[in-house]
Amino acid sequence: MVSPTAAENVRPNRGGRPRDPSRDGVIRAAILRLLADSGYAALTMDAVASEAGVGKATIYRRWRTKSDLVVDTISEVNRTEALVPDTGSLEGDLRMLLHALVTTMNSPLGSATVSLLSTLPHQPALAAAFRNGPLGQWTHSFNEVWAQAERRGEVAAGQATGPVPDVASAMLVQRWLLTGDTVDDDYADLVLEQVVMPLVRSATAAQPA
Template sequence: MIRAAILRLLAEVGYGALTMDAVASEAGVGKATIYRRWRTKQDLVVDTIGDLAAVGAVPADTGSLEGDLRSLMHGYVSVITGPTGAAIRSLLSTIPHHPALAEAFRTGPVSVWRDGVDEVWARAERRGEVPAGVGHRLIAESVSALLVQRWLITGRPVDDDVADEVLETVVLPVIRNAVATSR
């Protein structure tokens, strides 16, 4: 309830205008409840960012690399288009000026999402879909890069159909090429 209020407020007013009073009011709790858990606004937002890591933390095991990546990308779409995405968007210009927020993103959502891609890739290796040792970091970044570009830069819609198109026209051909050149 409090975290949902924080995300809504971040999306609506951004970090600069976020106040502990507003969070308490939006969550329907007393200010003392907020201050018992978080001393400062930064503490509150850093803790909330840490919780964002749970979103999509365990990628589905569909039995194939393509299925796992599709599931992962659909999860990204859910994050991008939901309240979490709106809150993240509002924080992006703030992050360079607040090292604690930047670190919370690096050790929270970014790390967990990277670990998710690593898990998807490890499963594909165990199933023999990709040879061991084929680098996948740039491929992993390509999984989300075009979705994020549409979301943040172009403002064009991001949905599961777009994710599927990116997977089929960019990500899977890159993977096939990487596999072919590694043999």
């Protein structure tokens, strides 16, 4: 499990004139558009500056390399989506988190992520930063939801780290990346109600009394 703050480790030290935080959202939106449209290989600092309507110095005050720029942007946007819910039940928590994942998959962030995936095998440093950043954030959130359920006694001890917790997100990701079929809240609810929760009840019932 990776701490959701791990992505902060990839942020470079920045010097010079203080940056203007009001420009961050504009720049990040431009980065996501360019990634989705052109991919990582074609992304340049000049292109980001032009798309965002800012000077190149504004970009370099935030990020010194293209890798820093991409991972920090995707990590920051994911951080606002992959929040750990606490509804008081495992089913409620998973429903909220899966709906957040669906929203992310169908957003500009999702399109940018898909365009980036083919690059990761050829960019080891970028791949490591991606695992520690955005992927780590979602992993942390799902792990914490199951850990909360174990602390509440909804699942048996040890079940939070078994194979069942992987099922829900894995089914959505497979559909998103491999089949091209629609991934929406209705599908997430079906996965939760017809697959995940029955597996949880079955695994709990199988535990010794």
